[in-house]
Amino acid sequence: MSLPPRLSRLSSSSLPKTPPLQTLLKRGFTPTLKSINQLLLFLSHSRRFNAVIHLFSQLDSNKINPNSQTHSILICSLLKLHKFEEAEHLVSTQMSKCPDFPKTRFWDSLIQGFGVIRNNPEKGLLLLKDCLSDSGTLPSSFTFCSLIHGFVSQGNMDRAIEVLELMTGDNVRYPFDNFVCSSVIVGFCKIGKPEVAVRFFENCMNSGALKPNVVTYTALLSSFNLLGKFDEGCELVYSMKKEGLALDAILYSCWILGYFRNGCLMEALRKYREMVERGINPDTVSYTVLIDGFSKEGSVGKVVGFLKKMLKDGVMPNVITYTAIMLGFCKEGKFEKAFRLFKEVQDMGIEVDEFMYATLIDGACRKGDLHDTALYQLR
Numbered sequence: 001m002s003l004p005p006r007l008s009r010l011s012s013s014s015l016p017k018t019p020p021l022q023t024l025l026k027r028g029f030t031p032t033l034k035s036i037n038q039l040l041l042f043l044s045h046s047r048r049f050n051a052v053i054h055l056f057s058q059l060d061s062n063k064i065n066p067n068s069q070t071h072s073i074l075i076c077s078l079l080k081l082h083k084f085e086e087a088e089h090l091v092s093t094q095m096s097k098c099p100d101f102p103k104t105r106f107w108d109s110l111i112q113g114f115g116v117i118r119n120n121p122e123k124g125l126l127l128l129k130d131c132l133s134d135s136g137t138l139p140s141s142f143t144f145c146s147l148i149h150g151f152v153s154q155g156n157m158d159r160a161i162e163v164l165e166l167m168t169g170d171n172v173r174y175p176f177d178n179f180v181c182s183s184v185i186v187g188f189c190k191i192g193k194p195e196v197a198v199r200f201f202e203n204c205m206n207s208g209a210l211k212p213n214v215v216t217y218t219a220l221l222s223s224f225n226l227l228g229k230f231d232e233g234c235e236l237v238y239s240m241k242k243e244g245l246a247l248d249a250i251l252y253s254c255w256i257l258g259y260f261r262n263g264c265l266m267e268a269l270r271k272y273r274e275m276v277e278r279g280i281n282p283d284t285v286s287y288t289v290l291i292d293g294f295s296k297e298g299s300v301g302k303v304v305g306f307l308k309k310m311l312k313d314g315v316m317p318n319v320i321t322y323t324a325i326m327l328g329f330c331k332e333g334k335f336e337k338a339f340r341l342f343k344e345v346q347d348m349g350i351e352v353d354e355f356m357y358a359t360l361i362d363g364a365c366r367k368g369d370l371h372d373t374a375l376y377q378l379r
Contacts (some may be wrong), residue, residue: 031064033064033065033066033067033070036055036059036064036066036070037067037069037070037073039055040052040055040056040070040073040074041073043055044073044076044077047080049077049078049080049081050077050081052073052074052077053074053077053078056070056074067098068094068098068101068102071090071094071098071101072101072102072106074090075087075090075091075094075106078090079106079109079110079113082113082117082118084110084113084114084117084118087106087109087110087113088110088127091103091106091107091110095134103134103137104137104138104139104140107127107131107137107139107143108139108140108142108143110127111124111127111128111131111139111143111146111147112124112142112143112146114127115146115147115150116146116150119150121147121150121151121154121156121159122159124146124147124150125147125159125162125163128143128144128147128163128166129166132166132171132172138172141167141174141175141176144163144164144166144167144172144174145167145176145177145179145180147163148160148163148164148167148180148183148184149179149180149183151163151187152183152184152186152187152190155187155190155191157184157187157188157191157193157196160183160184160187161184164176164180164184168209175209176209176210177210178210178211178212178213178215178216179215181200181201181204181210181212181216181219182215182216182218182219184197184200185197185200185201185216185219185220185222185223186219186222188200188223189219189222189223189226194222194223194224194226194227195223195227197219197220197223198220198223198224198227201216201220201223213245214240214245214246214247214248214251217236217237217240217245217251218248218250218251218254220236221233221236221237221251221254221255221258222254224236224258225254225257225258225261228261230258230259230261230262233255233258234255234258237251237255247275247278247280248280249275249280249281249282249283249285249286250283250285252271252272252274252275252280252286253282253283253285253286253289255271256268256271256272256275256286256289256290256293257289257293259271259293260289260292260293260296265293265294265297265299268290268293269290272286272290281313282310282313282315283315284310284315284316284317284318284321287306287307287309287310287315287317287321288317288318288320288321288324290306291303291306291307291310291321291324291325291328292320292324292327294306294328295324295325295327295328295331296327296328296331298328298331298332299328300328300329300331300332300334303324303325303328304325307321307325318350319345319350319351319352319353319356320355322341322345322350322356323353323355323356323359325341326338326341326342326356326359326360326363327359329341329363330359330360330362330363330366331366333366335360335363335364335366338359338360338363339360342356342360
């Protein structure tokens with residue numbers, strides 16, 4: 001079998017050190033297909049994937065007909081090199097020729113290759129549908145989950161739900177786990193549809209197919225925050241405690257954020273202390289939520305105190321943290337301090353974003369001096 005044009009070009013460039021097949025023949029080596037496959041396996045296990053392609057390209061001219069094992073080794077090498085188009089061509093060709101061809105693992109690798117490595121879940125979904133139309137082939141549940149996550153990452157929730165329906169439909173009947181549920185909930189929140197996220201969670205619970213963990217509950221708590229359903233969020237956390245689920249820093253951060261949004265500053269502070277007393281170490285997100293909450297209320301003293309505590313604990317602030325601190329300075333009319341902090345952030349090599357610039361401009365507006373020298377230095 002001759003190679004596709006792209007593969008032929010690949011095999012003729014950067015030739016590996018393995019002797020060409022013609023050289024081996026001249027040296028008296030009379031290869032059988034079994035010995036060729038053993039050599040290809042050795043090259044593959046040695047991660048010399050280009051050598052596999054080069055050797056395979058010589059079989060046809062030497063009148064050696066490859067079998068399904070030979071093609072399997074070649075396809076594995078193409079996949080390892082991320083040559084997904086060439087691998088797809090060979091898989092499709094071999095499926096029609098060899099009934100015993102190991103299809104499933106190659107479909108999994110191809111779908112995940114396009115969907116995850118190439119970040120092209122649309123192509124992955126097309127392959128998934130082709131795969132399901134072949135009655136003898138069923139990709140793994142992980143392949144379905146990787147496509148769902150890929151579409152969620154792109155904000156394409158219609159496609160994410162389409163894959164989920166294929167996954168749980170009568171032809172497949174794979175159960176989905178907390179990872180999938182949490183991913184879908186977060187996805188709906190990201191596109192501004194937290195109410196759909198909550199309905200999705202309720203449907204999952206009513207089906208009896210899901211036992212939520214702290215990751216799923218954190219995603220749901222975020223949905224309640226966006227919907228302004230603070231009481232429901234609190235009830236959710238209390239029910240988690242009753243179930244004996246261990247809360248983590250991410251969930252506490254989300255819970256504390258809900259208190260800030262409802263103007264309950266002291267209760268937010270109490271939840272922070274509760275988290276610390278439980279032996280849960282605050283991370284960058286936890287401190288940033290606290291700093292942002294008190295900055296918006298103009299409590300710069302507490303903001304500076306949390307920054308010092310953060311640094312003392314070895315937790316590094318990020319650009320969002322520093323933007324929140326600058327907001328606090330601007331709210332108190334301390335624009336010069338905000339600008340000095342801005343310059344320090346730049347000196348630390350942290351890339352500033354449009355939100356930090358907007359905070360400084362807003363601070364200048366509050367000061368009533370849009371011609372401030374500091375603003376001109378931003379140009």
